[in-house]
Amino acid sequence: MGERLTPKSTRSCVLSSRLSTPIRGLLFDKDGTLFDFHLSWSNWIAGLIDTLSDGLDDRRVHIAECLEYDLENRCFFPGALSIAGTVKEQAAVLSPALPHWSTDAIEAYLVRAAADVRMVPAVPLAPLLHEFRTAGLRVGLATNDAESAARRHLEGAEIIDKFDYIAGYDSGYGAKPDPGMCTGFARTHDLDPAACVMVGDSAHDLVAGRAAGMATVAVLTGMAGPEELAPLADAVLPDIGSLPSWLSARG
Structure with missing residues (x-):
């Protein structure tokens, strides 16, 4: 008879699954993640x-x-x-x-x-997103901004062509911290949520990703600090420019 899982061991099992599954999709928040919030x-x-x-x-x-x-x-x-x-x-x-x-x-x-705000990239975005796409990863955006404004910001940064999926609070999936935009990304591209990473700068992003069954990575280019984000994240990075190294270290 198999081991009866306690709530603690259930969480450990889910965490192990999230961190051991090869990553096939990256889902980004926008403000504070792709772009420096302040x-x-x-x-x-x-x-x-x-x-x-x-x-x-x-x-x-x-x-x-x-x-x-x-x-x-x-x-x-x-x-x-x-x-x-x-x-x-x-x-x-x-x-x-x-x-x-x-x-x-x-x-x-x-x-x-x-929609007309001049967004300031947190890191050089085009080469980084090209690297992810070249590696065969699906790339998505899940923002609590309006989808129309998000598209304008991505167009202004000349990176909209790097995204396979763009969802805002008004796109029909709901808003973070609910997981709808995250599960929508996985379903749209036939991905196991455990093979996806939600990358964000706020608790809303990380709660949404975990509720969808995704790995979660926090970045510090928003307004929240590591003490707030670390309990909800599988990793805390200074910015999304550190993602390639983190992905490589996972194997």
């Missing part, structure tokens, strides 16, 4: 707040409070919803500061405005 978004958000406030100081402060943004230091506070939340969620928290707008109108405005 360099891409912090100054842009300051400009957005100025635009939405119509020059009214009280409204400017209220908008910043809703977005959990530090106006003085021009950066997000740790754990701010805007770091990992969806555009729909951001619109909802902004609504009290913009009572003359509907939540749907705020969401639509944010999607349009964000």
Whole structure:
């Protein structure tokens, strides 16, 4: 009679499976993973707040409070919803500061405005993604941004052709931390989730990947530190440029 698995030994068995299966697919978050979060978004958000406030100081402060943004230091506070939340969620928290707008109108405005952001790559992306594709890996994107904005950002970085799969919070798979975008990637390309890695900079990314049965890799080009990410990750890397070495070390 086989060993009866306790919850602890069940987790160990699943972890062993994740880490021993040859990798066939890489699924990336966008903001904070492919692109440096602070360099891409912090100054842009300051400009957005100025635009939405119509020059009214009280409204400017209220908008910043809703977005959990530090106006003085021009950066997000740790754990701010805007770091990992969806555009729909951001619109909802902004609504009290913009009572003359509907939540749907705020969401639509944010999607349009964000599409024009100049994104700053965390590492040189084109050669790295080419390396993954040349190695026969499927490459996907799972972001809580809108799919249309994500496509614009990938086009602006001249890397959209390197992706086999692009999903946003509005693509029909749900939003992270739910696993829908992750399982969608695996199913679309007929991959075992255990043969895929979810790579991200936030707890949302890693929780979603683990719930889908994927290995998870955290990177530190977002706003979260290793103490927050390590318990949810099979590895914590400085940036995605370290992925080839990590994949090679797995064998």
